[in-house]
Amino acid sequence: MAINKENYTRRDFIKNSGMIAGGVVLVSLLNPFKLVFATKKPVGIGKWYGVGIDIEKCIGCGSCARACKIENEVPNEPFFFRNWVEQYTIMNDGQIKVSSPNGGIDGFKQPVPDENIYKTFFVPKMCNHCAKSPCTQVCPVGASFESPEGLALVDQSYCIGCGYCVQACPYGCRYIDPQKGVVDKCTLCYHRLEKGLNPACMMACPTGARIYGDLNDKESALSLFVKENNCAVLKPQLNTGSKLFYNALSQEVH
């Protein structure tokens, strides 16, 4: 479709532009823009896992972080974690302190004297298993993916260790395994789920602060947890479709 530049008039230009714009609108009507999921969200079929964390029940013992390290052979040092606990301390003068010594595996000590504290609480953190996960979208080789159950997983034999996903995760939930040189992250203990066991962190929690469940099943523990509590996700403005729901989340938490 060569254009004869010599007698290409303004009228031609407007006509062609109009045609292109109209064509785009027409095509978008035929196939409207949809939300982009990293994998297709199953509707009403299969499992669609999510996690619930009740901040009011967390005692900061770090049993979850320790159990996770042992279960998944996460290197002890340098400090990499698939799940960890943070202690938030908001002081009377408005200053916010966040501490997580060794990810909380050895328990916590409050560094601030009690009379200076306005508010303090523990926040357990782990992979959010986002439905629109930024980390799986950036993988150049298809090693990071979302399973049909909605878990963000890594195919370690395919990973090239480029670290894009480590940077893309807004929650800091991925790391490069120093021994294997490939990315590692929380799998919600996929190997345990398939055997009918609870994920290690949820088994280890002495107060039941962590639960997981099937979001498609409206009677599952998690669905009821989300229904009965005022839950929030971390960084909702990033539109990651996070499936980690916190009860009693303070706005100071990032």
Added chain:
Amino acid sequence: MPLQVKRLLLAFAVFIAIMLVLKYFLTPDSWREYGAYRGKALTEISGKEAKYVEMETCAECHDTIAGLKTQGLHVSVQCEICHGPGYKHADDPDNNDLEIPRERQFCLRCHTKNMASPQDIIKQIDAVEHNEGEECITCHNPHQPWL
């Protein structure tokens, strides 16, 4: 068709042919079984061994202790939080001893006073003052704290 376009098309055709051949040989067989990834990765990940076997397994052999624990306030504290992962021990208990944490510091991980720990969820004590110098287990049975 001008000559240079013909040559270009030929070059494209050769490249595409090479790509198709490479794709045929290099794509793993379970690729795109569920999505743009190796479907076999799922079975590889789920095939890993579970290290924590959970309380029901321990109860098969240690039923008195398990029964004791179920009646006390430590009912929600899994055996393996204190004794470590039991997959080897459950298979061969004589050659794989589990750890037994007798020191104060261990209990204090959960029970030390900290304003961030909710008081109604866990009873907390002053780490230094509460019966200083004695092991917790001389007075509290770890499997049923008030025995």
